[in-house]
Amino acid sequence: MEPFDLVVKGNIVLPDKVMNGAIGISKGKITHITDQQNGLVSKNVKDFNGSFIFPGFIDTHVHCYSNPDEGVAATSEAAAFGGVTTFFDMPYDRPDPINNVKIFEKKIQRLEGKTVVDICLWGTIAKKNGTDQIIPMAKAGAVAFKLSTFETDPYRFPRIPDPEILKAMKIIKEVNLRAAFHSENGEVIYQMIEEYQKKGKVYPRAHMETRPPVTETSAILKLLEFAYWTGAKLHIVHVSHPRSIELIQLFKKQGVQVTCETCYHYLLLDVHDLEEQGPRAKMNPPVREPEDVQKMWEKLEGNQIDMITSDHAPWSLEQKIKGKDNIFKSPSGLPGVELLIPLMFDGGVMSGRLTPVQFAHLLATHPAEAYQVPGKGKITIGYDADLTIIDPSKQTIIDEMKLHSQAKLTPFNQKKLRGKIIETIIRGNTVFDGTKITADMNYGKFVPGSAAE
Numbered sequence: 001m002e003p004f005d006l007v008v009k010g011n012i013v014l015p016d017k018v019m020n021g022a023i024g025i026s027k028g029k030i031t032h033i034t035d036q037q038n039g040l041v042s043k044n045v046k047d048f049n050g051s052f053i054f055p056g057f058i059d060t061h062v063h064c065y066s067n068p069d070e071g072v073a074a075t076s077e078a079a080a081f082g083g084v085t086t087f088f089d090m091p092y093d094r095p096d097p098i099n100n101v102k103i104f105e106k107k108i109q110r111l112e113g114k115t116v117v118d119i120c121l122w123g124t125i126a127k128k129n130g131t132d133q134i135i136p137m138a139k140a141g142a143v144a145f146k147l148s149t150f151e152t153d154p155y156r157f158p159r160i161p162d163p164e165i166l167k168a169m170k171i172i173k174e175v176n177l178r179a180a181f182h183s184e185n186g187e188v189i190y191q192m193i194e195e196y197q198k199k200g201k202v203y204p205r206a207h208m209e210t211r212p213p214v215t216e217t218s219a220i221l222k223l224l225e226f227a228y229w230t231g232a233k234l235h236i237v238h239v240s241h242p243r244s245i246e247l248i249q250l251f252k253k254q255g256v257q258v259t260c261e262t263c264y265h266y267l268l269l270d271v272h273d274l275e276e277q278g279p280r281a282k283m284n285p286p287v288r289e290p291e292d293v294q295k296m297w298e299k300l301e302g303n304q305i306d307m308i309t310s311d312h313a314p315w316s317l318e319q320k321i322k323g324k325d326n327i328f329k330s331p332s333g334l335p336g337v338e339l340l341i342p343l344m345f346d347g348g349v350m351s352g353r354l355t356p357v358q359f360a361h362l363l364a365t366h367p368a369e370a371y372q373v374p375g376k377g378k379i380t381i382g383y384d385a386d387l388t389i390i391d392p393s394k395q396t397i398i399d400e401m402k403l404h405s406q407a408k409l410t411p412f413n414q415k416k417l418r419g420k421i422i423e424t425i426i427r428g429n430t431v432f433d434g435t436k437i438t439a440d441m442n443y444g445k446f447v448p449g450s451a452a453e
Helices: 069-082 101-111 131-140 164-175 186-200 213-230 242-253 266-269 271-281 290-301 318-321 340-349 356-370
Strands: 006-013 016-024 031-033 046-057 059-060 084-089 120-122 144-148 178-182 235-237 258-263 307-309 386-395 415-426 427-431
Touching: 006 356, 006 386, 016 164, 046 164, 046 415, 059 258, 059 307, 059 340, 059 356, 069 084, 069 242, 069 415, 084 386, 084 415, 101 120, 101 131, 120 318, 131 164, 144 164, 164 178, 164 213, 164 356, 178 213, 186 213, 186 258, 213 235, 213 242, 235 290, 242 258, 242 290, 242 386, 266 290, 266 340, 307 340, 340 356, 340 386, 340 415
Parallel strands: 006 046, 059 084, 084 120, 120 144, 144 178, 178 235, 235 258, 258 307
Antiparallel strands: 006 016, 016 031, 046 386, 386 415, 415 427
């Protein structure tokens, strides 16, 4: 047997079990997996005795450029610190959304020399007459398409009219990609917000009260029915309520190809955190009642949720606190690509609610499978040697001022977590050694979607 470029030892999280053993890596690929600790030869051996060797984690929901002060470099560094080896950047950039092939190709160029982790890119469409750009963007490498039933901004983040959604779904089906949706009923929400503001009801909890569960479930139900009739692959982002999961499961049984995600904040925060922390805990959809959070965990443990994401939105504290006296004036969203894995490892694996194998499925395998990302998402021979090492015996203390995003804020500031990310490896090379970034900012690659030519 030829010597390997790298041998990694520890508790390997395989697709069906955890095995104490070793992984042989050559030319950036996993070429050997064994339960023998000393059978593989290499000049470069990393022994992570007692630690978990996970497949490199994938965060499919990140907003690098919704705040131009962030950009891809800061997010990439935060991802590496957070054990995320690949992330998908959303298309709602400032000043221009990624809704045509020219802008899409320019964005690919913008990534060059600015990332240590691998990146996939979402595409979107204009509010009207934008569906003709779907196939060109798919051929240019879009991993999937994100649309919205809620309007944040008519140009950058528009509500796509129903006829355009149906048209888009049919075209996205042609290229065998997935149509993902921000699913909220804007008509109800905006009317409720207007009524609340007229009455001076601008306290933090009002954010949740003006976005009751029906505003999420009614939008999802429409999209499920659209997917039923078009045959499109559907994905529902940031699900916040268990009723939404129940509807998704119902349509799955009817043959609809639908996947869904929730975010770490819908599992680890509830409306009382919104009341206490105000803008720091504001996102769309909002955090829910404690009993809803408990039911979301039950859905997760019952394998009814496909993946967990961060919905990384890097607003600065200065921007967020504009809503300290009126919650509606604060931008929605939290930074999270650096915190997703540490928080969920503590809240899921170390709390006994998720096995390491389930954790790997939710945060690596299922994302790669749903979006057809080749060679990523699991520890298997022939796959990229993307690995995240977590030591369960060590502790992490979150310090918002040390986050690598431009956004130095989190509702989890000073929280003590069980487990620590001690190394992030991408294609056989260490990009984070537990203390610092060890790869050049041109190491990360753009990973084209499955319809790319």
